[in-house]
Amino acid sequence: MALLEVKDLTKAFGGVTAIADLHFKVPENKVYSVIGPNGAGKTTLFNMLSGIYHPDEGSIRFLDQEIIGKEPHAVAEMGLSRTFQNLQMFFNMTVLDNVLVGCHLRTHSGLFSAAFRLPSVIREERVARQWAEEALAFCGLEEYSRQHADALPYGVLKRIEIARALAVQPKLLLMDEPAAGLNDTETLEMRSLIRRISESGITVLLVEHNMGLVMQVSDRILVLDYGSRLAEGTPEEIQNNPQVIEAYLGGEVQYAV
Amino acid sequence: MRRLAGFYILAAGVALLPVFFPDNYFITVVGVTAGIHVILAVSLNLLMGYAGQISLGHAAFFGIGAYTSAILSARYGWNPWLAMLTGLLLTGVIAYFIARPILRLKGHYLAMATLGFGIIINIVLVQNGQLTGGPDGLGDIPSLTIFGWEVDSDLHWYGVIGVAMLAVIWLSLNIIDSRSGRALRALHGSEVAAEMMGINTTTTKTGVFVLAALIASFAGSLFSHQQGFVSPGSFSFFFSIELVTMVVLGGMASTYGAVFGAIVLTFLPELLVVFEDYEVMIFGAILMLTMIFLPQGIFVGLRNLAYKLRKKNATPDSIAGKEQNRGTA
Numbered sequence: 001m002a003l004l005e006v007k008d009l010t011k012a013f014g015g016v017t018a019i020a021d022l023h024f025k026v027p028e029n030k031v032y033s034v035i036g037p038n039g040a041g042k043t044t045l046f047n048m049l050s051g052i053y054h055p056d057e058g059s060i061r062f063l064d065q066e067i068i069g070k071e072p073h074a075v076a077e078m079g080l081s082r083t084f085q086n087l088q089m090f091f092n093m094t095v096l097d098n099v100l101v102g103c104h105l106r107t108h109s110g111l112f113s114a115a116f117r118l119p120s121v122i123r124e125e126r127v128a129r130q131w132a133e134e135a136l137a138f139c140g141l142e143e144y145s146r147q148h149a150d151a152l153p154y155g156v157l158k159r160i161e162i163a164r165a166l167a168v169q170p171k172l173l174l175m176d177e178p179a180a181g182l183n184d185t186e187t188l189e190m191r192s193l194i195r196r197i198s199e200s201g202i203t204v205l206l207v208e209h210n211m212g213l214v215m216q217v218s219d220r221i222l223v224l225d226y227g228s229r230l231a232e233g234t235p236e237e238i239q240n241n242p243q244v245i246e247a248y249l250g251g252e253v254q255y256a257v
Numbered sequence: 258m259r260r261l262a263g264f265y266i267l268a269a270g271v272a273l274l275p276v277f278f279p280d281n282y283f284i285t286v287v288g289v290t291a292g293i294h295v296i297l298a299v300s301l302n303l304l305m306g307y308a309g310q311i312s313l314g315h316a317a318f319f320g321i322g323a324y325t326s327a328i329l330s331a332r333y334g335w336n337p338w339l340a341m342l343t344g345l346l347l348t349g350v351i352a353y354f355i356a357r358p359i360l361r362l363k364g365h366y367l368a369m370a371t372l373g374f375g376i377i378i379n380i381v382l383v384q385n386g387q388l389t390g391g392p393d394g395l396g397d398i399p400s401l402t403i404f405g406w407e408v409d410s411d412l413h414w415y416g417v418i419g420v421a422m423l424a425v426i427w428l429s430l431n432i433i434d435s436r437s438g439r440a441l442r443a444l445h446g447s448e449v450a451a452e453m454m455g456i457n458t459t460t461t462k463t464g465v466f467v468l469a470a471l472i473a474s475f476a477g478s479l480f481s482h483q484q485g486f487v488s489p490g491s492f493s494f495f496f497s498i499e500l501v502t503m504v505v506l507g508g509m510a511s512t513y514g515a516v517f518g519a520i521v522l523t524f525l526p527e528l529l530v531v532f533e534d535y536e537v538m539i540f541g542a543i544l545m546l547t548m549i550f551l552p553q554g555i556f557v558g559l560r561n562l563a564y565k566l567r568k569k570n571a572t573p574d575s576i577a578g579k580e581q582n583r584g585t586a
Contacts, residue, residue, distance in 0.1 A: 050453060051452075052449060052452075071452065071457070072449070072452035072453055073452045073453075073455050073456055073457045073458070076452070076453055076454060076455040077455050081453060081454075082453055084449075084450065088447040088449055088450035088453075089446065089447065089450070090442060090443050090445075090446030090447060090450065090451075091446055092442055092445055092446050092510060093439070093442055093443070093446060097439055097442070100436075100439055101439050101440070101443045101451070101454050101456070102454050103436075104436065104439070104440060104454050104455050104456055105454070105455035107436050109435065109436050109437075110437065111432065111437045111464060111468065114431060114432050114435035114436060114437045114438065115428045115431050115432050116428070116431065117431045117435070121435060121436075124436070125435070125436075128436070164450075164454065165453075168454060168455065
């Protein structure tokens with residue numbers, strides 16, 4: 001069964017069509033990548049999938065439910081989480097608190113019980129803290145737990161965003177350029193992290209410019225060009241697709257596989 | 258225990274001051290005003306410092322609480338506690354209905370809208386003379402009675418306001434260090450990321466706006482009964498600005514910072530009286546110098562400086578514990 005099904009999706013900003021008549025299916029428990037040159041509409045697509053933009057036409061079905069028209073927090077509640085291309089950290093908080101925000105949907109104490117710090121709140125805090133620490137450990141970030149987010153290097157922040165998204169316990173994780181700005185070592189770490197996320201049963205939808213990484217971790221790849229679907233298939237099929245080579249890769253195909 | 262260490266020190270200070278200085282003007286008179294300012298600054302800090310939503314109209318809610326208590330108890334002879342409760346209800350309803358349209362705005366636009374609201378409320382207080390007493394104000398407001406014990410001296414009021422102030426600080430510290438408090442801070446950090454973590458930013462903003470308004474209304478009712486007299490001047494635009502200054506001066510997003518800012522801004526003018534004509538100038542200069550040299554606010558700035566100094570002579574472990582506290586208190 002497809003976890004996510006996109007049909008006839010169209011979005012225009014003024015006169016510019018960002019996404020045109022797009023359709024694709026993301027199968028469960030796979031790593032599905034979306035590639036395409038800058039301005040191909042990848043981030044626009046992500047913003048529609050997460051409820052930030054509303055498309056002009058089409059449908060997005062996640063777990064057989066329509067996403068369109070829902071607010072991002074309602075989409076998150078359905079089990080979809082994401083990271084951002086330009087970091088959206090809570091820089092005013094510690095790393096642990098950042099990830100604890102990710103536990104928001106798994107905890108329930110309200111303002112009143114929190115204000116009086118009822119025993120139920122203390123219990124819930126303890127459990128949430130454990131969850132957050134697990135998410136941090138999964139991303140190899142235990143040592144940063146108590147530090148302030150505003151003092152940490154970029155590569156670490158990228159992983160904190162992932163830990164925060166994982167703390168939501170999503171069924172589908174959208175990752176917007178997780179390797180952008182990372183050095184070679186960090187990119188290798190990111191590759192193994194994406195694999196481990198996938199192995200833990202979370203479906204990953206990935207947007208990434210690093211072709212080596214995309215070819216290594218993806219089960220299927222969708223190629224976008226000017227907001228339309230150019231090709232779709234396994235990494236091998238994509239690498240040998242003459243249209244893709246022509247339009248996107250410019251004829252020179254050299255992968256660091 | 259450690260989480261609230263600062264709070265216990267503060268509570269001990271509030272309790273001990275009148276023991277050592279009974280009948281001291283600065284403790285029992287200025288101190289009571291400072292206590293009310295602390296309540297207001299802590300509530301505004303929840304909205305402004307933590308959730309990042311500026312309000313230049315906070316004095317309006319202080320005024321609604323004060324005038325509801327004043328009118329109902331002085332003109333209609335209501336029980337002060339019932340009047341206070343009615344004030345809270347009225348404030349809650351007004352805050353809830355203006356929160357949704359107003360909190361769609363951001364930054365300067367939100368500042369303008371809240372400013373406008375504050376001015377409207379002030380005009381209502383001035384113009385409805387039959388009810389509010391107009392610009393001359395409204396007097397003969399009865400004092401509070403707590404289980405048959407009448408609050409009738411400066412020292413008694415010091416006790417009542419002191420307890421109320423500590424309660425508000427305690428609630429604020431608890432909220433900030435909880436799921437709801439993290440949602441507020443997340444809102445400030447990145448609205449879109451907060452939404453993606455499942456936080457309904459619209460209801461969260463509305464919630465904190467109403468909460469801050471309710472606390473301000475509570476402070477207003479206390480102020481009304483303590484002073485025995487209210488006039489529109491106490492709830493003007495200028496007082497809203499003063500409250501913002503308290504929060505910024507102490508340090509945004511720090512409950513203790515707001516407490517500190519409120520106390521300093523209450524006592525400073527009193528202490529500067531000795532400079533007579535130059536009082537206002539010196540006051541202004543202190544504010545400017547603080548913002549130039551300690552832009553994070555006096556309290557937060559000095560505290561971070563202390564951490565930095567300690568970091569040089571401490572083991573990594575002990576710093577880690579401190580870092581944790583830095584974000585929340």
